[in-house]
Each structure stands twice: as C-alpha cells, then as structure tokens.
Amino acid sequence: MSDFPDFSYLQVISFPVVQLHMNRAAMTASQKDFENAMNQVKLLKKDPGNEVKLKLYALYKQATEGPCNMPKPGVFDLINKAKWDAWNTLGSLPKETARQNYVDLVSSLSSSLESSSQVEPGTDRKSTGYETLMVTSEGGITKITLNRPAKKNAINVEMYHEIMRALKAASKDDSSITVLTGNGDYYSSGNDLTNFTDIPPGGVEEKAKNSAILLREFVGCFIDFPKPLIAVVNGPAVGISVTILGLFDVVYASDRATFHTPFSHLGQSPEGCSSYTFLKIMGPAKATEMLVFGKKLTAGEACAQGLVTAVFPDSTFQKEVWTRLKAFAKLPPNAMRISKEVIRNREKEKLHAVNAEECSVLQERWLSDECMNAVVNFLSRKSKL
Numbered sequence: 001m002s003d004f005p006d007f008s009y010l011q012v013i014s015f016p017v018v019q020l021h022m023n024r025a026a027m028t029a030s031q032k033d034f035e036n037a038m039n040q041v042k043l044l045k046k047d048p049g050n051e052v053k054l055k056l057y058a059l060y061k062q063a064t065e066g067p068c069n070m071p072k073p074g075v076f077d078l079i080n081k082a083k084w085d086a087w088n089t090l091g092s093l094p095k096e097t098a099r100q101n102y103v104d105l106v107s108s109l110s111s112s113l114e115s116s117s118q119v120e121p122g123t124d125r126k127s128t129g130y131e132t133l134m135v136t137s138e139g140g141i142t143k144i145t146l147n148r149p150a151k152k153n154a155i156n157v158e159m160y161h162e163i164m165r166a167l168k169a170a171s172k173d174d175s176s177i178t179v180l181t182g183n184g185d186y187y188s189s190g191n192d193l194t195n196f197t198d199i200p201p202g203g204v205e206e207k208a209k210n211s212a213i214l215l216r217e218f219v220g221c222f223i224d225f226p227k228p229l230i231a232v233v234n235g236p237a238v239g240i241s242v243t244i245l246g247l248f249d250v251v252y253a254s255d256r257a258t259f260h261t262p263f264s265h266l267g268q269s270p271e272g273c274s275s276y277t278f279l280k281i282m283g284p285a286k287a288t289e290m291l292v293f294g295k296k297l298t299a300g301e302a303c304a305q306g307l308v309t310a311v312f313p314d315s316t317f318q319k320e321v322w323t324r325l326k327a328f329a330k331l332p333p334n335a336m337r338i339s340k341e342v343i344r345n346r347e348k349e350k351l352h353a354v355n356a357e358e359c360s361v362l363q364e365r366w367l368s369d370e371c372m373n374a375v376v377n378f379l380s381r382k383s384k385l
C-alpha cells in the first residue's frame, strides 16, 4: 500500500471520494455500506485502471447527485469528457441502485483490497477474474451482475463463457441461493449483435455451428443449475435475457423493466427453451405474441402472464427485493436444493431436448438472408460496419 499513498494513483481520473460530505443524521444502513465501500477504495493496493475508476466515479456521482447534470465538456477536454460519458451512461438509474452497484463494484475488487477488520473472514467472498461480470458471495447469496452497462449489458462471447463459469462456481460454493442481475439502466439487451461480425477462417457456417454449441451449453447450465436461481430484473430485458427467465425459479422485476423478444424482426427463432417454457407459463397465444410477433411486455403484463413473480416500484425495488432474498438465504439450503430438484427434475430431459432442437434451428436461421440483413441493419445504424 505504501506505493500508493492517499490516492496518488488517481492522478488521471481524480474521483471525488475524498470530497464526500455526508449528512450523517440521514444515514441509512445502505448508506453506511456505501461509506464503508468508499473507505475500502482507499485501501486499494493497485491502480484499478481508468475504466474501473470511471465506473466508480460515475456510480458515486449517480448515488450522490442523481442523473448527470453537468454540461457536456468539449471534445478536447478528454478527461472530463470521459467522466461525463461514464456518468451520463447511467441514465436515470436510481440513486439507491447506484449506491448498491458502487458497493458491489468495490466488493468485486477485493483481491486488490487491503484485508480490513470490516470484512469478516469466511462470511464474505468475492470472485475476481471476470471481465464482463461482478460476482460476490455474501450472507448465503451469490450475486452475478452483468457488467457492461455502456452496452446495455449485451452478452458477448466472453460474457456467455463467464456466466457459465460463474454459475458452475455458484453451484459448488457454500451459498444457498444465486441471483442474476444487471448493472446500469438495463438488465440486458440480449445477444451482442457484434458477435456476428467475428467470422473465423471456416466462414459463417463454422461460426453458426460453434455458436449453436455455445448457446446449447449456455442454456444447459441454467437447466441444470441445482440451487434456487433468482433474476432481479432491474431494467429492460431483450432476447435471450428474457427467454432464459423461464428457467429461473423466481423473477423479480422493477416497474421500469420491459420484456422483449424481437426474434422475427431479427430473422431468428426462440431459444432458451422458451418455445416450451413460455407456452407452459402463459399459454400458446400469449407466447406467440411475444416469441413470434415480438410483442414487448411491461413488467405488469409479464407478471400477469406468469413470467415475472412480482413487480416493485423502481424507487424501492432494490430494498424490497434484497429484504426478501436475505430472508430466503437463511432457509435450510439442503431443503431448498432438494425441493427444487423435486419441482424441476422431471422436466430436465425434456428441456435439454428442446434446447438442442432450438439451437439446431437457430444454426440454420443465422445463415439466412433475413437474419444477416437484420444484423447488418442494426450494426450499420450503430456505425459498427
């Protein structure tokens, strides 16, 4: 630590942790966590890099001041422009969520943190080594946070692999329940459409074949996940992030969340076992509206149709959901695991068969003109081509 006294490593991006003036009278428990996290940041052994510092800066500003309220700096004011961009990307993310995300981000940097008396050994574990996720394990809950907020948590190939790795680790760790959520204003915008641009020497056929293998393995991890799996849908969800909800045990949603599966628009077809689970959950007509006609559901509609377990106002979403989750995590873990097995196991074989069929149909779809044109349209609109 002596190499980095007093935030001297923050010379490139000087975020205002040290300038904090808190209203102690109005302190709540989570504000206390926030303050602890800010103190932990001071114990960083290594410079976490500008990208992380920008994330911390943005979350700090959002948590303390709300949405970005600064005029956009000029193009040559590079540092302030980067800070402004990072803050502005958080959109209308509620202060409480930003505070929670700040705490989680600091927590995920733990291997770089000085071990401190605030952290009780053995009760609080955080996994590092993820580029696209934040993973924490604390109080019986492993929390996997999709962490590409600037890309609306679009799932790139690296994220598919990291989610599988995190789920496998969570299935074996000592937590009782596992939670998947998103950082930023989106839960996830689904498959990262730039996944289509990285074509191997074997051409698009090889890409489609490998992608079908990846997708099958990815969905298989959700089918086989042994502990209660809960989605905390903090904002809009698109594509595969919606379809796999049918494989979760409980889905809590903010009233800001929407649920959109625009497969026909993209020349694609349903995955994540939704061709089976959605029909069971909401019946064929409602499932067809979503999966064939791409009808976007509000959180309330998704709840009425059984895809979502409960909806909460965005302003109290995190508080209400985490109160419930902490209570669930105290229940006997073996009883919960065995109950899940009893509820889910007779469907497993069927789900794996559905998954295999969906992936094989998609492998063909990805080679179709309809799909290629839709992807090219999106990428050229976004100037990615």
Ligand SMILES: CCCCCCCCCC/C=C\CC(=O)SCCNC(=O)CCNC(=O)[C@H](O)C(C)(C)COP(=O)(O)OP(=O)(O)OC[C@H]1O[C@@H](n2cnc3c(N)ncnc32)[C@H](O)[C@@H]1OP(=O)(O)O
Pocket (backbone or CB within 6 Å): 150, 151, 152, 154, 155, 189, 190, 191, 192, 193, 194, 195, 196, 207, 208, 211, 212, 214, 215, 238, 239, 240, 241, 262, 263, 266, 268, 271, 366, 378, 382
């Ligand atoms: C043959 C190879 C296939 C390989 C596949 C592997 C396995 C895949 C299996 C699953 C298959 C399909 C399931 C699906 O998930 S289909 C759904 C795909 N998702 C979408 O169609 C959403 C596309 N995004 C949008 O429509 C919009 O971005 C938005 C989500 C409505 C948000 O709009 P916004 O105006 O609020 O924000 P925007 O400026 O567009 O976004 C901010 C930046 O994020 C980038 N981005 C957002 N979503 C995606 C995405 N899905 N893929 C790639 N990039 C995304 C966007 O480009 C912006 O980036 P930048 O700031 O311009 O750089």
